[in-house]
Amino acid sequence: MKKDLFLYKGLLVLVCASSMLLSCKKNNNDSQAPAQSNLVIVNVAPKAGPLDITLAGKKLADKLAYGSYSGQPGAPYLSVSANAASSLKVATGSGTVVIDDKLKLEANKRYSLIVYDTLAKTGTSKLLYTLLPDDITPPAKGKSNIRFFHLSPNTPAVHIDIIKDKDSLRLTSTPAVYLTSATAVAEAARFSTINSGTYVIKVKITDSGNKLKTILVIPNVVLADQKIFTISLKGLSGLTDANTLGIHLIQHK
Template sequence: MKTKSLFKNLFTGAAVLAVSVFISSCSKNDVDDSGTASIKVVNASPTSTPQGFYLANKTIVQSGLAFGNEKDYVITNSGNNLELQFRNDGSATAYATGTFNVDRGKTYTVFLAGDGQSARVKLYEDDLTAPASGQAKVRFVHLSDAAPASIDIRNAGGTNIVANLGRDNASSFVAMAPGILSLQVYGAGQTTNLGNFDITTLAAGKIYTVYVAGSTAGNISVQKITHN
């Protein structure tokens, strides 16, 4: 009986320890105090008021980030289950919140997307390796609630640059020739053009993200941010 009791106590203790380790590993804002990552912050929410941005309750952008604006890379702590928040200027409560793992040594761009009840936080890892000589490098992100759930992004000649890009997803970075980039946005595989958009001149050696935003048919737009 004593042997059974001993094994029972050992099993119970091991189970409690395992649960404790599991809970610890899943805790919110598990900040890596010795690790850092770089984060660029973008407001892609057309009807939002100016925003601040916070990571694990740490102020990254204090205020004033209006739609279409970006804040250049900020070095901050890495960690697991980090709470990322956008807040209206002057507010202590979140306009949109998301929880993400942020790996040490990596580079990310975080977006405020959507409007009102559909507002959300989206985080994408960046590839900042240099473009091929004489080329720019561009990634496309679908953040529009007004556009179809999947879209094709085509050049002025109607050829797909990116096909079947799902909402809240990012394409890989692709090489693009320098110059003005003229785009058309369609529902994936569809024939109705949602709009023609000219992106200001791409420069050789530069890295960009082009994102589609808009919560109504009237405010669909295509915006460009620069990574380097």
């Protein structure tokens, strides 16, 4: 009898322990954080002014200035909830919504959300954006990873030459045209590997005589060792104010 009672008590303890374990496991599953993505937000929309960017009802950027991006160089990414259809709203300082769309963000992925174009050019109250997947696997020692986008609305197709000492490299095998919805995003998002160092960037167009003409020279562009960069042509040709033609640089890592 005592032996049966002892076995009964033992089984009761085992059942209780199992119930508590299952309960804890369920609670842990219930309390798991939602899957996350990482997003860098970029404002290269001339004449649009500072922008407010909201994703899934959460404001990610408040008055993000033209020519700037979220975070800081080397750490620009914001953690956001992964979602197959996250509501994106971009508004000007006056509250005018210039982008209203949905983003598909996969878990554990990194993206660049680039807002560009200009309100004056479109004649409407809308801007453009592109969502680019970012592979920030660091390159080998002595190397940097770069990619280039043409985001100047009124500038024709360009060639981009980068020069270091006596070395010259053309980033564009064919003239780069203004980024549109027809651009193959996956291909455009790829990074190329070059030697790290301090470069001069030259932007060139083909003139009426079918010769290359340099329209912009940017000296002392540091592409640091084992870092990753996006280089964009921003602004408007023909202006001399803050919206003039220039180069925008994002350091992803």
